[in-house]
Amino acid sequence: MSRTSGLVAVALAALLATAACAKGEDSGETPAPAGSAGQQVVQSQGAAGPTCTLQSFGGQKFDLKKDVVGFSQSEKEANPFRIAETRSIKDEAAKLGIANLRVTNAQSQFSKQISDVQQLIAQGAKLLIIAPLNSDGWEPVLRQAAEKKVPIITIDRKINAQPCTDYLTFIGSDFYQQGERAADQMIQALGGQGEVAILLGAPGNNVTTDRTKGFKDRIQEKAPGITISFEQTGEFTREKGQQVTEQLIQSRPGTEGIYAENDEMALGAVTALKGAGKSPGQVKIVSVDGTRAAVQGIVDGWLSAVVESNPRFGPLAFSTTQKFLDGEGIPATVIISDQEYTTANAKESLGNAY
């Protein structure tokens, strides 16, 4: 038995030593300042639809600064989008002097997100900001929140429920439109002619479906000269994007454009193209997100354009809440206006990328 503990102890010690004397590569890059660069701008407020007021919602006025405010993040902060999203909420709360912000992370497990939000309600949260992992399955939470009349703002993904009764409003991008804009960029990059491949996002996800449909619809409508000859999932990861692109360029050398449904897959495609000895711009790449590495890719000539999907929800989420508390009407959906990064503006807009 003592030998066992000895072995386990040695193994543990080795692992701990790993962390203790680590020394990373000098990156030479400083992380982006959190400032107001790249702040979200509202594109449409769902003008036609009805609006929701504190009165019609039936809620109680509360003090944003003193009461408990809950934020439930869906995925691990391991990719630039989630990192920027959580940081934006925290930074804005600090700026506004919101003292009781509670942040949870569901680590991509939906059941955990449900219990996270239930915990937040139990802790007396007066406002819930939720970045939902899924659109469905929220009934138990919505019922509990409705009993206490806690307003819910969902960000970046929608919840399938009734606005103004089940939740207050949704703030986010229009993924279908992002696909359309990516198509416009691809059409421009290829001059309306050529063979295009799509690196799809993770299957069974509305982001993937909308970004695909928007892209295809627009290509069909605007550029009949472009054929989409290949579509395979890269599961939103760099590694998969690289592996699929390696197969693609080897077996379909005629491919002139690649539409990647997020920046990570686009960067994987760039690694694959470099490995195959291609030069920048030989295959046109258009992607969606607006991460710093991808915008740098435009500057370096590997990417043609990046359609932004802005993760900085903090300012808009809290200003919407404040309006709601002041008695103003809140529309059921608040669609934000996303930017675009092209060869024309990539260099000077690099500071806006996240």
Place this chain on the structure above:
Amino acid sequence: MADLAVAPRAWGGRVRLLAWLQEYGVYVSVLALLLFNVVFTPHFLEVANFRTQLIQVAPVVITSLGMALVIGTEGIDLSVGSVMALASAVVVLYLGYGAPVAIVAALIAGAAVGAGGGALVAYVGVQPIVATLALLVGVRGLANVLVPQLTEFRNPTLITLGSRSVLGLPLVVIIAAALTVLVAFLVKRTTFGRQLVAVGGNRAASRLSGLPVRRVLVTVYLISGLLAAVAGVLATSRLQASDPTSLGLLMELSAITAVVVGGTPLTGGRVRVLGTVLGALLIQLLQATLIKHNLPQSWTQMVQAVIILAAVYAARGRRA
């Protein structure tokens, strides 16, 4: 039914066929898939294509070799994918000391996890599936704590490791081939290899006959961890970034599939090294075929399931 005398002979024939399939099925399948692609896939018979397939399969082969040894002892190692992620995290954490030190640190971390798992199995008596399941979860978590987000690196030595060629062959592929030869030698020609097979075949008898059962078990898991770390370093260098969140995800399943399809029985007592390599190649070719023909990748998973069941069925028939 008409002729009872024929029945036993037909049965014997079927058993022989199944035995033959278990022995050579994986070779036949790989050959068939290659032929299919030569005929139906454009640009398949090109050097660049074979390079791509071999480069992509190399980390799977390396991990599967370790898995084959573990399964040979009637064990299983579910932690290999997470160990790849840990190696990926450690290698960038130590890059400040230069690539060689960073790589050695990553390999030590992998071996340490393997030895820890082996100690739990050999000395504490935890079932392999439970011990390594705990590591699967915990080690991925540790890797994520060490490197919370995808981190790119610029170290030229580490990058060329993944993209360099020696005498026209990708270095990654040479490493995988060398490790295959090494593991085959270990199994076939060394005392340790014979002990490993004996421990897997009959642990009680091995113990009674004075074999160092525990030491063999710890060593086997240590080797599996070490090989997974090698695979993790190579995958990291190819990606030119450390990505502990997704690197090596579900690798344990690919490795187990390669081993089982390659003809190593899950009941231990036998290790088929070349079969394992062919098993990994079969999965790779299957994926490549579907991608090249632009078919949904979810099909790969379904076809893989069929192949696993076929392999297990062949193994069952053999024992019958």
